[in-house]
Amino acid sequence: MIGGKALKDSLKRLGAHEGVRGVIITNMEGLPISSNLNAETTEVISALVTSLVGKAKRVVDELGEGGMNFLTISTPKGEVMVAPEEDYILIVLRG
Amino acid sequence: MSITVRQFDEILSDVIKSEPGIKKTILVDRTGLTIAHVSKFSYYPVDVDGIGAIASAVFCASEEQGKSLDVGDLTIVTSEFGDGKIFAAGAGKGVLCVITDKEVNIGMIRLTMMKAAAELAKVLDEFMAEKPAVAAGKTDAEREELRAALGELEKG
Amino acid sequence: MKKDTQGRIHFKIVFWGPSLSGKTTALRWIYDNVEGLNKGGFTSVADHTGRTLFFDYTPMQATAQVVFDVYTVAGQRRHRGQRKVILTGVDGIIFVADSSPDQMEANIESMAELRSFVGEELGHSISLVVMLNKQDLPNAMVKTVMLAKLGLGNAPNFTTCALTGENVKRTFRQVTRDILMYHLYPKTSAKASAS
Numbered sequence: 419m420i421g422g423k424a425l426k427d428s429l430k431r432l433g434a435h436e437g438v439r440g441v442i443i444t445n446m447e448g449l450p451i452s453s454n455l456n457a458e459t460t461e462v463i464s465a466l467v468t469s470l471v472g473k474a475k476r477v478v479d480e481l482g483e484g485g486m487n488f489l490t491i492s493t494p495k496g497e498v499m500v501a502p503e504e505d506y507i508l509i510v511l512r513g
Numbered sequence: 514m515s516i517t518v519r520q521f522d523e524i525l526s527d528v529i530k531s532e533p534g535i536k537k538t539i540l541v542d543r544t545g546l547t548i549a550h551v552s553k554f555s556y557y558p559v560d561v562d563g564i565g566a567i568a569s570a571v572f573c574a575s576e577e578q579g580k581s582l583d584v585g586d587l588t589i590v591t592s593e594f595g596d597g598k599i600f601a602a603g604a605g606k607g608v609l610c611v612i613t614d615k616e617v618n619i620g621m622i623r624l625t626m627m628k629a630a631a632e633l634a635k636v637l638d639e640f641m642a643e644k645p646a647v648a649a650g651k652t653d654a655e656r657e658e659l660r661a662a663l664g665e666l667e668k669g
Numbered sequence: 670m671k672k673d674t675q676g677r678i679h680f681k682i683v684f685w686g687p688s689l690s691g692k693t694t695a696l697r698w699i700y701d702n703v704e705g706l707n708k709g710g711f712t713s714v715a716d717h718t719g720r721t722l723f724f725d726y727t728p729m730q731a732t733a734q735v736v737f738d739v740y741t742v743a744g745q746r747r748h749r750g751q752r753k754v755i756l757t758g759v760d761g762i763i764f765v766a767d768s769s770p771d772q773m774e775a776n777i778e779s780m781a782e783l784r785s786f787v788g789e790e791l792g793h794s795i796s797l798v799v800m801l802n803k804q805d806l807p808n809a810m811v812k813t814v815m816l817a818k819l820g821l822g823n824a825p826n827f828t829t830c831a832l833t834g835e836n837v838k839r840t841f842r843q844v845t846r847d848i849l850m851y852h853l854y855p856k857t858s859a860k861a862s863a864s
């Protein structure tokens with residue numbers, strides 16, 4: 419698991435990067451652990467992205483790709499970057 | 514089936530389809546009466562009326578508890594078990610209850626439930642207006658049903 | 670009174686009364702012994718000694734179109750909040766009083782709480798039938814004394830023994846009858862005064 423202080427620090431570091439609009443860390447149940455966005459947006463993004471990760475993982479399994487490391491969604495606003503870890507998911511909105 | 518009744522089933526089915534792991538959805542009113550329910554698998558064997566009565570009572574009791582603690586409105590009650598979860602969300606005059614597997618996207622279920630609950634609250638209002646609970650203004654058919662029940666009870 | 674999505678009419682009946690007065694025993698007896706009612710499951714939220722923690726519930730169908738949803742409340746003092754929840758939408762109440770003399774205070778307290786929850790409706794739009802239970806006890810209190818102390822002189826009442834089922838069916842029939850009569854003839858049938 420990721421500790422409180424270490425978590426806050428990495429969030430801060432990531433959030434300070436050029437063009438980063440938001441950083442969210444959510445657990446595998448779609449419940450946010452930490453975020454620098456408002457509560458409502460955080461809840462929605464955590465739920466939807468976790469759902470998407472579940473589906474993407476199943477696709478990757480079916481394709482026999484040997485697992486998923488990273489997911490990027492390119493949008494008119496920029497990018498949604500998703501890093502699924504063992505027991506949490508890191509989400510970065512950029513652009 | 515009237516339009517409102519079909520709407521209940523549609524909304525409840527949509528909830529089941531929205532996320533993997535949802536086994537059953539039940540809509541119950543705040544007196545404990547089960548109004549509608551939909552299962553993912555037709556052979557899922559549960560005593561729906563009993564489950565509904567508990568879901569309604571538990572939600573309303575939590576609400577009472579919240580009132581005495583002054584913590585604002587209750588949105589969702591979550592019960593986590595070894596092999597599954599039960600969620601209950603307020604839906605206007607009713608309570609929406611969702612029964613799931615253990616491993617589910619809680620965040621997604623919360624969002625789906627809150628959206629569905631808002632829709633159900635509206636349909637429920639229509640449904641209850643359609644079926645007035647007042648003693649006056651009963652239809653002849655209803656009076657006939659009450660009389661038949663009376664006759665049945667006299668027999669026993 | 671309520672209608673469900675299949676068009677069936679539902680009435681809610683609640684067994685009320687102090688702890689250990691015999692509410693669960695009475696409902697269980699009806700469930701096990703009364704024929705002619707099409708009964709659903711029996712749901713109980715109780716502790717390991719059998720005392721009700723929240724409620725008992727069983728739906729009983731009189732005809733294809735009329736269902737009685739029957740509940741008992743948890744009588745212990747601390748379950749006041751739960752009792753209030755169960756009372757929502759009630760059509761008829763069976764007040765189960767305990768005839769042991771040392772329980773008379775508890776009976777009075779329970780009746781006062783019921784009145785505070787339902788007020789003026791009791792005995793009018795909400796039917797009330799009194800069950801003076803445990804009349805089999807050697808030191809059971811006399812019916813008239815109990816009714817006077819409870820301020821229930823005018824309510825329909827029965828002396829019962831829930832263990833053997835004595836008069837239990839009659840009590841239940843009375844409340845179902847009163848409910849139906851009230852809904853058929855709302856003006857003339859509100860006779861049982863509870864004040």
Ligand SMILES: Nc1nc2c(ncn2[C@@H]2O[C@H](COP(=O)(O)OP(=O)(O)OP(=O)(O)O)[C@@H](O)[C@H]2O)c(=O)[nH]1
Nearest residue numbers: 688689690691692693694721743744803830831832
């Ligand atoms: N002698 C006698 N005992 C009775 C009678 N009815 C119930 N009892 C006993 O009284 C005890 C309590 O009965 P319950 O039915 O559990 O009481 P209750 O009113 O549901 O109590 P709570 O759930 O705590 O509110 C049990 O041991 C019963 O066997 C009766 O008519 N006579």
Ligand SMILES: [Mg+2]
Nearest residue numbers: 692693720721
């Ligand atoms: Mg009991």
